[in-house]
Amino acid sequence: MDCQEAKEKLQESFDGALSLEDRRQLEKHLIACPGCAQFGELLNALDLRLKEAIRAPRLSPGFRAALQTRIDRRPRGLWTHWLPDVAYLVGSGAGILCCVYLLPFSASSVLWIGTLVAAIGYSFQTLLLSSLEEL
Amino acid sequence: MMKDEDVDELLRRRRYERAFGLLLDRYQEKVFRLALSIVKEAGRAEEVTQDIFLKLWQALPFYDGRAALSTWLYTIARNTCYSMFRKESIRTAVTIEGRAEPSRDEILSQHAEIKELLERLPTVQREVITLFYLEDQSIQDVAQMLDLPQGTVKSHLHRARRALADMMRS
Numbered sequence: 569m570d571c572q573e574a575k576e577k578l579q580e581s582f583d584g585a586l587s588l589e590d591r592r593q594l595e596k597h598l599i600a601c602p603g604c605a606q607f608g609e610l611l612n613a614l615d616l617r618l619k620e621a622i623r624a625p626r627l628s629p630g631f632r633a634a635l636q637t638r639i640d641r642r643p644r645g646l647w648t649h650w651l652p653d654v655a656y657l658v659g660s661g662a663g664i665l666c667c668v669y670l671l672p673f674s675a676s677s678v679l680w681i682g683t684l685v686a687a688i689g690y691s692f693q694t695l696l697l698s699s700l701e702e703l
Numbered sequence: 704m705m706k707d708e709d710v711d712e713l714l715r716r717r718r719y720e721r722a723f724g725l726l727l728d729r730y731q732e733k734v735f736r737l738a739l740s741i742v743k744e745a746g747r748a749e750e751v752t753q754d755i756f757l758k759l760w761q762a763l764p765f766y767d768g769r770a771a772l773s774t775w776l777y778t779i780a781r782n783t784c785y786s787m788f789r790k791e792s793i794r795t796a797v798t799i800e801g802r803a804e805p806s807r808d809e810i811l812s813q814h815a816e817i818k819e820l821l822e823r824l825p826t827v828q829r830e831v832i833t834l835f836y837l838e839d840q841s842i843q844d845v846a847q848m849l850d851l852p853q854g855t856v857k858s859h860l861h862r863a864r865r866a867l868a869d870m871m872r873s
Contacts, residue, residue, distance in 0.1 A: 579861045583842055610868045621814035622836035624736050625745045627752065631731070635753050639760055651764060652717075 569597045574604045582615050656693070660686035707772040719763045726776065727756065733838075734780050737848045740834040741784040751787055755780045777848050820870045828863035831856055 569577070574597045577590055586594065598605045664682030668675045707729070713722035734755055739748040758779055766775060821829050831845060835856075838844040842860070846853045 579864060583857060611864060614864060614867055614871060617817050618836050621817045622833055624739060624837045627731060627735050627749055631749060635756055638753060638757055
């Protein structure tokens with residue numbers, strides 16, 4: 569193991585666990601190389617100081633209540649709840665109109681069949697969703 | 704890595720209140736620590752954590768499942784912190800001379816010297832090394848929170864340690 573590799577392994581030893589073999593080789597190198605040993609001591613001192621210095625405080629006990637108050641003051645618009653339904657209906661409408669123009673059948677039959685298919689699809693989706701909500 | 708399949712399922716069923724409650728339980732402290740690593744002061748970090756969860760509440764119906772929920776939440780968190788920083792930097796540029804003493808709850812208030820050294824690091828290195836110690840030294844967590852590959856986190860961490868060691872030596 570050369571000095572560059574040893575310094576890299578030293579850093580990795582502070583990132584997490586080193587393999588047993590890497591650790592053995594690193595220790596062997598550090599005994600023979602005062603420069604790397606000094607670098608290791610410096611990293612160790614730095615690690616201890618950072619551990620002492622960087623400690624996370626926890627959120628205050630009133631955090632949730634304060635957040636709830638802010639949420640109550642700015643309720644989400646009801647329309648967002650219905651957005652998927654609106655998207656479904658708009659999409660179905662656009663699809664039916666395309667079919668009216670593209671299919672070689674009378675416009676009124678395409679309109680009727682399209683509306684029927686969209687309504688069945690929507691009902692099926694709503695039933696499925698409400699049965700899932702009851703679970 | 705934390706799985707949020709139950710929250711995904713609740714969102715699919717449009718049960719936003721319950722989904723939001725679960726996300727709060729799981730992530731409020733993590734988001735707070737992420738905010739703390741960026742804004743550096745506990746009071747402001749708590750304030751910005753509220754802003755982040757308020758935005759999350761508003762945005763939940765628009766979650767499309769393309770990214771993992773945690774990734775999406777951390778993105779909202781980082782963007783909110785940086786946009787607050789941008790607003791505040793305009794204010795501090797004007798009032799920097801009259802700046803008050805650091806408040807009692809700054810994370811590094813008892814360790815002025817190491818704080819000063821950290822301040823001299825490039826922003827990304829400072830954030831990575833701060834979060835690394837805030838998150839019980841988990842590179843995986845830091846990578847997820849900053850949306851960086853683990854290798855990149857390691858390399859920022861190594862550079863930061865080397866720079867700090869050089870500063871301590873000189």
